[in-house]
Structure formats: C-alpha cells, structure tokens
Amino acid sequence: MNRLEIHDILFKVEKPARYLGNELNSVxxxxxxxxxxFAFCFPDIYEIGMSHLGLQILYKLLNKQxxxxxxxxxxxxxxxxxxxxxxxxxxxxxxxRNPIKAFDFIGFxxxxxxxxxxxxxxxxxxxxxxxxxxxxxxxxxIIVGGPCAYNPEPIADFVxxxxxxxxxxxxxxxxxxxxxxxxxxxxxxxxxxxxxxxIQGVYIPCLYDVDYNEDDTIKGINPNTEGIxxxxxxxxxxxxxxxxxxxxxxxxxxxxVHDRIVLExxxxxxxxxxxxxxxxxxRPVREKGFDRLKGLTEKLLENTGYEEISLASLSTSDxxxxxxxxxxxxxxxxxxxxxxxxxxxxxDNITLQLIxxxxxxxxxGLTFAPEAGSQRLRDVINKGLTEEDLQSAVxxxxxxxxxxxxxYFMIGLPTEIYEDLEGIGQLAFKVLDAYYSTDKEKRxxxxxxxxxxxxxxxxxxxxxxxxxxxxxxxxxxxxxxxxENIKNKKITFNYHDAKTSFLEAVFxxxxxxxxxxxAQGLKAGCKFDGWMEHFDFDRWMQVFEECKIDPTFYANRRxxxxxxxxxxxxxxxxxxxYLIKENEKARSGEVTVDCRSSCSGCGVNKGIxxxxx
Amino acid sequence: MYKLxxxxxxxxxxxxxxxxxxxxxxERALRRANIPISYTKGFNPHPIxxxxxxxxxxxxxxxxxxxxxxxxxxELYDFIKQLNNALPKGLTIIESSxxxxxxxxxxxxxxxxxxxxxxKLKDAVSKEDIINELNKFKNLEDIPLEKEKKKKGxxxxxxxxxxxxxxNIYGIEVFSLEERNAIIKMDxxxxxxxxxxxxxxxxxxxxHTRLDIELDTIRIHRIKLFKEVNGSFVTxxxxxxxx
Ligand code: SF4
Numbered sequence: 001m002n003r004l005e006i007h008d009i010l011f012k013v014e015k016p017a018r019y020l021g022n023e024l025n026s027v028x029x030x031x032x033x034x035x036x037x038f039a040f041c042f043p044d045i046y047e048i049g050m051s052h053l054g055l056q057i058l059y060k061l062l063n064k065q066x067x068x069x070x071x072x073x074x075x076x077x078x079x080x081x082x083x084x085x086x087x088x089x090x091x092x093x094x095x096x097r098n099p100i101k102a103f104d105f106i107g108f109x110x111x112x113x114x115x116x117x118x119x120x121x122x123x124x125x126x127x128x129x130x131x132x133x134x135x136x137x138x139x140x141x142i143i144v145g146g147p148c149a150y151n152p153e154p155i156a157d158f159v160x161x162x163x164x165x166x167x168x169x170x171x172x173x174x175x176x177x178x179x180x181x182x183x184x185x186x187x188x189x190x191x192x193x194x195x196x197x198x199i200q201g202v203y204i205p206c207l208y209d210v211d212y213n214e215d216d217t218i219k220g221i222n223p224n225t226e227g228i229x230x231x232x233x234x235x236x237x238x239x240x241x242x243x244x245x246x247x248x249x250x251x252x253x254x255x256x257v258h259d260r261i262v263l264e265x266x267x268x269x270x271x272x273x274x275x276x277x278x279x280x281x282x283r284p285v286r287e288k289g290f291d292r293l294k295g296l297t298e299k300l301l302e303n304t305g306y307e308e309i310s311l312a313s314l315s316t317s318d319x320x321x322x323x324x325x326x327x328x329x330x331x332x333x334x335x336x337x338x339x340x341x342x343x344x345x346x347x348d349n350i351t352l353q354l355i356x357x358x359x360x361x362x363x364x365g366l367t368f369a370p371e372a373g374s375q376r377l378r379d380v381i382n383k384g385l386t387e388e389d390l391q392s393a394v395x396x397x398x399x400x401x402x403x404x405x406x407x408y409f410m411i412g413l414p415t416e417i418y419e420d421l422e423g424i425g426q427l428a429f430k431v432l433d434a435y436y437s438t439d440k441e442k443r444x445x446x447x448x449x450x451x452x453x454x455x456x457x458x459x460x461x462x463x464x465x466x467x468x469x470x471x472x473x474x475x476x477x478x479x480x481x482x483x484e485n486i487k488n489k490k491i492t493f494n495y496h497d498a499k500t501s502f503l504e505a506v507f508x509x510x511x512x513x514x515x516x517x518x519a520q521g522l523k524a525g526c527k528f529d530g531w532m533e534h535f536d537f538d539r540w541m542q543v544f545e546e547c548k549i550d551p552t553f554y555a556n557r558r559x560x561x562x563x564x565x566x567x568x569x570x571x572x573x574x575x576x577x578y579l580i581k582e583n584e585k586a587r588s589g590e591v592t593v594d595c596r597s598s599c600s601g602c603g604v605n606k607g608i609x610x611x612x613x
Numbered sequence: 614m615y616k617l618x619x620x621x622x623x624x625x626x627x628x629x630x631x632x633x634x635x636x637x638x639x640e641r642a643l644r645r646a647n648i649p650i651s652y653t654k655g656f657n658p659h660p661i662x663x664x665x666x667x668x669x670x671x672x673x674x675x676x677x678x679x680x681x682x683x684x685x686x687x688e689l690y691d692f693i694k695q696l697n698n699a700l701p702k703g704l705t706i707i708e709s710s711x712x713x714x715x716x717x718x719x720x721x722x723x724x725x726x727x728x729x730x731x732x733k734l735k736d737a738v739s740k741e742d743i744i745n746e747l748n749k750f751k752n753l754e755d756i757p758l759e760k761e762k763k764k765k766g767x768x769x770x771x772x773x774x775x776x777x778x779x780x781n782i783y784g785i786e787v788f789s790l791e792e793r794n795a796i797i798k799m800d801x802x803x804x805x806x807x808x809x810x811x812x813x814x815x816x817x818x819x820x821h822t823r824l825d826i827e828l829d830t831i832r833i834h835r836i837k838l839f840k841e842v843n844g845s846f847v848t849x850x851x852x853x854x855x856x
Contacts, residue, residue: 011671012829016629024641024701253630253638253701305641305699336644337658359656 001031003097004090009083017253018046019080021072021094024251025303027063028095036175036182037103038062038070039093039140043110043118044530046074050250051258053312054109054146054167060246061168068175071095072250073106075118075528081125091126100126104178106140108159110148113507114500114529116155119144120522123158130519132160132206137189143174150234150281151460151567154507156205157515160193163201164570165234165281166267168244170201197228201235204228208569210512216553218511218564233571234281236608240267240288245296248303260308260341261300263293265325269314270595273371274382274586275410277459278314280579281572283604284613285595290321294328301338308339317346318596326354346385347393356400365404366397372413373423379589380415382582390427394434403444405431411478411495412456412470414586421478424451425485432490450492453482455501459508460567461574463582466559469505471552472498499537503529505555511566514554517547573604614651615683616716617692618850619709622675623668627703632667638701639679646699648692649685665719665838665849666726666803669810674835676726678719678849680712713854722840722849725783726803728811731832734793735825743795746822747785755779756817778817781809803838 010016022028031037040059042049049055055072062070071093076084084091090099100106106128108119120130123142129135132142144152145163152162163170177196181187190206197204207228211219223230237243249261268285269278297309309329313319329340340358345351347368355366370385372378378385394405409424428451435447455475458467470478475498486493507514521543528534544551559565561580568576578601585592592600595613599605605613623635630638640660643650652658661682668674693706700706750756756779761771781802788796801809811833819826839846 010629011832016670017631017634020626020629022626022702251641253627253634255633255637302645305643305645307640307644337652 001096001098001102004092004099006089006097009080009087009089012083013080014077015046015254018074018077019094020253021097023253024305025248026072026095026250027059027070029063029069031069031096031098034067034179034183036068036105036179037093037098038068038105038107038175039073039100039103040070041073041100041106041108041119041122042075043108043115043122044075044528045077046252047254047256049074050252050256052109052111053262053264056246056249056262057244058107058167058171059250060248061244062171062175064244065172065175067179069096071100073100073122075122076125078528078534084125091122100140101128103140104182105143105175107143107145110144110146110152110155112530113148113154113504114535116507116518117521117526117529119155120158120518121527124522130522131157133157135160135189137187141178141189141192145171147277147281148508150277150570150572151508151510152203152205153210153512153566154510154514154518156512158518159205160189161196162203162205163235164203164232164572165201166237167201167235168237170199170235173199174202194225194228200233203232203570205512210566218566218568220564221566221569231569231571233607234573236284236286236573237267238286238609240264240286241292247296247299249300249306251304251306258310260310261297261304261306262310262312263297263300264288264312265293265316265319265322266313270318271315271384272382272582272592272594272600274380274463274582275371275413275456275459277462280461280574280602282314283572283574283602284609285318287320290324290328293325297329297333301333301336307337308341309333310341310343312343314344315346316342316344317348317351323350323354326358330357347397348389352393352396352400359400365406366402367406367408368393369408370427371408371410372416372420373409373425373427374420376589377413377416377420377423379591380586381413382586382591384591384594387427387430391430391434394431395438398435398438398444398447399442401442401444403435403446404448404450406450406452407431409451409453410456411453411482412475414456414464414467416470418478418481421481422485424453424482428486428491429488432488447490448492449490450494451486453479453493453495455496455498457501457505457508460565461572461579463579463586465509465565465579466561466563466583468558469502469555471556472502475501497532497535500530500532500535502551502555503537503540506551507554509566510554513549517543517549520547571607573602573608575603578602614714615686616712616714617681617683617689617709618712618716618719618853619679619681619693620707620848620850621677621679622673622705622707623677623703624673624675624705625703627701628671628673631670632664635668635704636662636664638704642696642699642701642704643681646695648681648695649683649687651682651684663719665723666808668835669812669833672833672835675707676835676838676848678838680719686711708850710850710853711856713856715854719849720805723804723838724802724806724841725837725839725846726801726835727837727839728799728801729788729834729836730797730799730811730815731830731834732795732797732815733827733830734795735827737792738790738824740787740790743787743790743824746824747787747797747818750818750822751782751785753779753821756782756821758813758817778809778813781807782814785814 141160143161144159193204209224213219266287268282371383458464479495650660663680665678758778760774784800788798842852
C-alpha cells in the first residue's frame with residue numbers, strides 16, 4: 001500500500017511533528033497479506049494521547065507479535081482535519097501513512113466520556129460506517145477498552161468488541177482467534193464475535209438486548225444468542241512481574257503532557273474512597289517487585305535518554321518498597337541527573353523526607369487532595385485524611401522551603417452542606433497560617449496556595465453510583481459561594497466548568513439510547529468536548545432535545561438500589577451488595593478501613609482472584 | 614571542562630520539529646550516546662549546550678551549529694559517531710572541533726546566513742525577466758516592513774514600527790529556473806543584532822516586483838552561516854582562537 005502524500009500539508013498545519021510517526025522507538029514493519037493490522041486510536045490530540053501509559057504498553061506488546069502491526073492514530077487537530085478533508089486524505093496510521101479503513105482492527109482507548117464524539121469523528125474521518133450493524137466483512141472491527149469501557153452502553157451501537165479490564169492477555173487471545181479465521185473464505189463477522197464472546201474480559205454489545213420499563217428505566221439486559229454468558233466478567237493480570245512491560249517508550253519530538261518515563265509500580269488501590277471508580281474497577285492491589293522495576297528502569301533510561309522517571313500508581317505512597325526503590329533510583333542515577341517524580345502521593349512526614357531527597361535533583365510543587373472541606377464529609381467519602389495530617393505535612397513542607405501548595409477538592413458530594421464548603425476556605429487559610437508560623441529563616445519566599453474545586457460526577461461501580469449529581473444551578477451557587485469565601489492574594493481559587501461535568505455525568509451512567517444522541521451530536525458538530533474552547537453546551541442541549549432525551553434523567557436522578565443499572569450485566573468482581581453496604585455506611589458517616597489492615601469483603605477475592613487478595 | 618563546536622544538518626521530515634524540540638532531541642540523544650556532558654547547577658539541571666540560531670519550522674539546513682560542554686575529553690571521531698547513532702534520521706553532525714573556552718558564544722557572533730529558497734510562480738517567466746525583476750528589487754533603497762513591537766512592561770499593548778529591511782539584504786540571485794519553479798539564493802542578516810527571514814524577503818519581492826509568487830509553495834534551505842572576524846565573513850568553525 002502506498003504512503004499517503006502529506007508533505008505539503010505539513011507546511012500548513014500547527015505542530016506538524018504530531019503527524020510524522022517516526023519518533024524514537026516507533027515501530028515500522030513490512031506488511032503482507034497475512035499481517036494483522038491494528039490501529040491504536042486515542043480520541044484526543046497527540047500531546048494527550050502520547051502521555052497515556054496504556055498506549056505505550058499495548059503498542060509494544062502488539063508489535064512484538066509476529067504478523068501483527070500496530071500503529072498509532074490520534075485525533076487530528078482541527079486545522080489538520082480541515083486540510084485532510086480538502087485534500088481527500090482519510091484518517092491514517094502515523095507509521096505507515098496508510099488509511100486505517102483497510103486495517104483489521106481499529107481500537108480506541110476510552111479515558112474520559114467527553115471523548116466519545118471524537119471517537120465517532122475519527123471513524124467518520126477514516127471513512128468507516130459509524131454503526132456496527134452497517135459494517136461488513138470489508139470493514140475493520142472496532143474494539144474499545146479503558147476505564148470508560150466498563151460502562152460502554154452509550155457507545156454500544158458503534159463498537160464491535162469491548163475489552164473489560166486489563167488488556168495485555170485478552171487482546172492477544174482475540175487477535176490469535178482472528179488470525180485463524182482471517183483467511184477463511186467463509187469468514188463472518190458475527191460468527192467471529194460469537195466465538196470470542198466467551199473469552200473472559202470480552203463483551204460483545206450486539207449479542208445483548210436491552211428492554212425498558214414504561215418509566216424509561218431498564219427492565220432487563222439479556223443475551224440474544226445461545227451460548228452467550230448472561231454476565232461478562234472483567235479480566236486482570238494476576239502476576240504483574242510476569243506481565244509484559246515495554247523496555248522502551250516512544251519518545252515524542254514535541255512536548256507532551258507527560259513527557260517522561262512512566263514506571264508502573266502497582267495496580268489497584270487499597271483505600272476505598274467512595275467516589276473513586278478506579279479504586280473499585282482496578283481491584284485488587286497487585287505490586288511489581290523491586291528487582292523487576294530496577295531492571296526495567298535501567299533499560300528504559302538507556303533506550304529513551306529521558307531525564308525524568310515517574311512512579312505511577314493510584315496511590316504511590318502505598319507501594320510497600322517505595323523507600324527502597326526511590327533510594328535506589330537516587331543513588332544509581334544521580335550522576336546522570338535523572339529526576340524522579342512521585343504523583344498521587346499521600347503526604348506524611350515519611351514521604352516528605354523522601355521527596356526532600358528527590359528535590360535535591362529536581363524541584364516540583366506539592367499537591368494534596370483532601371477532596372472535602374470537613375471531617376464529616378471526608379468520612380462520608382471515606383477519604384482517610386485528617387486535618388492534623390494535612391497540618392503537620394504542610395508545616396514540614398514549609399520548613400523545608402516549599403512555597404507552592406495545591407489543594408484539590410470536589411464539590412457536590414453526597415450529603416454536602418454549606419458548612420462543608422466553608423471548611424474548604426478554612427483549610428486553605430489554615431495552610432496559609434502554617435506558612436506564616438514557620439520560622440522566617442527556614443521558609444521560602446512568595447507563598448502560593450492553589451485551591452481547585454472540581455464537580456463530583458457519580459460513576460458506575462462506585463458506592464455512589466445511585467446518587468444524583470447536583471443540579472447545575474446548585475453547583476453554580478456553590479462555586480460563587482467559594483469565590484466569595486476564599487478571597488486572598490496568596491490563595492488562587494479555580495473551579496472546573498460544571499456544564500462539562502454534567503455532560504460527563506450523563507454519559508458515565510448512560511444507557512444504549514444515548515448512542516443516538518452521540519451520533520446526532522457529531523452531526524451538529526460536537527467534538528473535542530473536553531476542551532473548553534470547543535465545548536458548546538447549548539448545542540448539546542439542543543441535540544438532547546432533538547433526540548427527545550432528557551439528560552437530567554441520567555445525571556440528576558436518584559436511582560433505587562433495585563433499579564436495573566445499564567451496566568448490571570458487567571461484573572468487575574466487586575459485588576453490588578458491597579457497594580450498597582458502602583453507600584449505607586457513607587450515609588451514616590462510617591468509614592471503611594484500608595484493604596491492607598483488613599479485608600472488608602468486596603468480593604473481588606472470590607470471583608476474580610480466587611483466593612485471598 | 615571542554616567545549617566542542619559542531620556543525621549539523623537538518624533535513625527530511627525532521628524539519629517539522631521546532632527549535633525547542635531540537636534542543637530536547639539533542640539533550641536526550643547525548644544521554645543515550647553516553648557522552649560525558651556537563652550539566653548546569655541548581656534544581657533543574659540541563660546539559661550545557663548552546664545553538665547558533667533558532668531555525669524556523671519547516672526550514673532545512675546544512676549549516677546549523679551547536680556548542681556542547683563536556684566534563685571529559687573524548688575523541689572527536691567517537692563523539693560524532695556515537696551522537697549520530699543516537700540522533701534521529703535527518704539530524705546529522707557533519708564536523709566537530711574542540712574550541713577555546715574564551716571563544717565567544719555562537720549566538721553573539723553570527724552575522725549572516727545564506728539560503729536557497731524554492732518556490733512556484735503563478736506564470737512561467739524567462740530567466741531574463743526574473744533577473745531583471747530581482748535587480749529592480751535590489752535597487753530599491755527603502756523596503757519598509759511593518760513590525761509589531763510590544764510596549765515595555767505592558768503585556769497586551771503593541772505598537773507598529775516600520776523598519777527598512779534593505780540594509781539586511783546582502784545578496785539575491787537566481788540559482789535556477791525551470792518553467793514556474795524558481796530557486797533563489799539569498800544572503801541575509803542573521804543573528805542577535807539583525808535578523809531577516811527569507812520568507813519575508815519573498816513576500817516583499819512579491820509585493821514590489823511583477824513576479825507573482827505562490828506564497829504557500831515557499832521551501833527554504835540554509836546553506837551557510839557566517840560570523841564576522843575582522844571584517845571578513847567566515848563559518849563558526851573557521852578562524853578559531855588557539856586552544
Ligand atoms: S477482597 Fe478485601 S482485600 Fe481484596 S480488594 Fe476487596 S476488600 Fe480489599
């Protein structure tokens with residue numbers, strides 16, 4: 001297949017390096033008849049997509065397979081999209097510059113709900129029919145995965161295959177099954193989909209029918225074909241030390257959001273914050289061993305030349321060998337000036353000491369996430385961070401010379417009252433006081449505290465999955481209250497756009513009827529909805545109206561425990577019974593302990609792990 | 614401490630990465646090539662290196678220069694070989710030389726640059742015509758260019774200044790002409806004191822002569838970069854102070 005000619009276009013668009021496809025460690029392969037071609041699509045621009053760890057892992061994993069060629073595709077920026085349309089250039093794989101329409105698989109990773117329209121737009125740019133039912137043997141199979149795929153119902157009509165859970169093993173099983181069938185004269189999409197539907201971690205939406213009640217809630221979700229499981233179960237990698245991890249990362253030419261080595265140290269989270277979807281869907285906690293991480297680091301640094309390594313997980317300070325690992329990295333790579341970053345830290349005195357040592361190499365700001373302003377509300381959401389913890393951590397930080405502190409909060413949490421909001425301001429001022437009470441000799445100059453408030457979005461598979469989101473009016477009022485409450489030159493207050501969070505809430509807990517809304521949204525020109533400069537709320541509301549669908553039905557309605565939820569046929573291991581128990585405990589402000597102190601019986605040990613966590 | 618000056622080229626797809634990107638690419642290539650670079654002190658250490666000029670996006674070149682500081686001396690041959698192995702296709706070190714630490718910075722000595730500029734004319738012209746038109750252009754005493762200047766201290770306010778760019782043009786000649794495709798060679802001021810971009814000159818030629826140029830077909834290639842030593846123009850690797 002010939003490479004598409006894009007050279008002249010590259011002179012016209014912004015950041016043409018997004019479209020080159022030949023970065024360090026990118027893979028270029030010869031293609032023949034038997035090659036299974038896979039387009040790994042990220043439904044956002046290059047800089048965001050290239051910062052995604054899953055892409056780096058699966059790209060290398062797939063390309064390691066014989067006869068499989070995986071290429072990257074990102075949403076072209078609007079100027080590039082325009083040029084491509086004018087020059088009749090369909091969406092192409094960056095590496096080969098071949099149209100992805102001719103590929104075997106088009107895969108999308110779903111990291112946030114507001115990228116759904118980009119997914120559709122990319123299918124359209126690729127010249128592939130949007131709806132699964134309209135595609136034939138000639139078309140690629142559309143496969144999705146990632147956190148939003150746990151409730152894929154809003155995009156169920158567009159996709160063929162959904163991967164539930166960690167993809168490293170199951171994706172190869174799907175491709176191997178496909179390899180066997182690909183050359184068969186009698187290849188039928190439907191037969192192939194039925195064949196793979198029994199693999200654990202595979203969900204085929206078209207093999208299930210949804211019935212509705214008169215009040216628009218769901219009556220039932222059932223397989224429409226014999227031999228198809230009634231519930232589909234997620235897949236996990238049991239031993240992460242044996243799991244594939246790339247020894248080289250693609251190194252972008254241009255600056256991306258996370259332009260560094262990402263070393264994943266464990267999966268899952270033991271804490272059980274009740275608003276957090278990741279904390280449930282990635283259960284149980286599985287760590288990587290020190291030796292494995294040591295070996296990977298050496299290879300990754302050698303193969304990339306990166307000057308920074310980030311230790312990634314949902315809660316980095318919970319890694320049992322964090323101290324040992326960080327000290328090793330400092331000792332071994334200090335000479336090469338390799339910086340270490342520790343995102344998602346819970347800051348206490350021990351971790352601060354560690355950070356202090358890291359700071360000797362590279363300096364960063366400090367981030368705390370109390371999430372709620374009062375102890376009462378923190379108990380409701382099971383965020384085990386007390387005011388004393390925060391106080392002592394910031395005091396220590398100030399005395400070590402830090403001057404930039406970020407505090408993250410959520411507003412609109414279940415049971416929230418204005419006292420909790422007042423607490424946000426009070427906490428910020430207490431942090432400021434802690435700075436002023438620090439010895440002048442020790443503390444740095446120019447204190448800067450940033451308070452960020454995002455809007456709570458109830459997510460599937462969390463104890464809050466039944467909760468209504470606050471109405472837009474209520475959120476706007478709370479935001480105004482906070483603006484008035486946190487007026488201080490040293491404190492910067494930011495809040496997220498509530499309308500975006502509203503739409504996120506609609507699609508997060510949506511059902512199949514929303515596919516129509518998304519298709520209509522695309523027609524109306526909605527894309528890049530996660531970008532403030534492109535997001536058009538009024539246009540969306542018009543789309544909902546045209547489709548005769550009330551978005552508040554999904555976002556702002558309290559659901560009963562016995563209502564059939566759109567994702568009830570999907571099993572993430574944690575039982576509904578457990579989530580109900582947690583929701584009840586939240587209402588009475590009762591906390592649940594960390595999995596490491598004692599198991600609270602979420603169920604993942606029974607269905608998925610088969611033993612104890 | 615050792616200082617190395619090198620000339621490198623930028624060709625092919627890699628012309629689409631910006632100057633900042635080139636800096637990062639060099640930084641990481643030097644690390645992968647295990648070259649004993651010196652680092653800046655402080656919280657955010659960076660390799661000590663400096664470029665001659667910032668080449669525009671989409672411009673190719675055979676005459677880019679970089680100074681790199683090393684903690685240990687290594688053979689020039691090894692340096693070039695190791696670094697070229699680590700650099701992406703399109704970025705290539707052509708020659709290197711150790712220079713005295715007293716040598717002035719590249720940025721401060723660069724004065725002129727020679728470019729080949731390729732473009733399409735809307736209508737075919739004869740070689741005579743194009744030479745005549747360019748002569749007419751060169752005979753202009755005043756070629757005004759509007760420049761936006763930011764007001765001191767004020768972030769948003771801008772004033773428009775009109776400058777004469779003629780003194781920054783040292784030479785323009787026809788390099789080749791094939792029907793509508795023309796290549797012009799230009800010798801222009803470059804560096805921190807005065808700097809003139811070839812695309813601006815082309816747009817001025819378009820404005821002041823009868824040549825009708827398709828502006829989106831302009832392709833620029835730098836062939837030389839000069840510093841000034843005692844009134845004569847030589848490359849940054851010539852007329853070096855003795856080590
Ligand atoms: S089974 Fe127990 S230990 Fe395992 S994740 Fe669930 S609550 Fe935590």
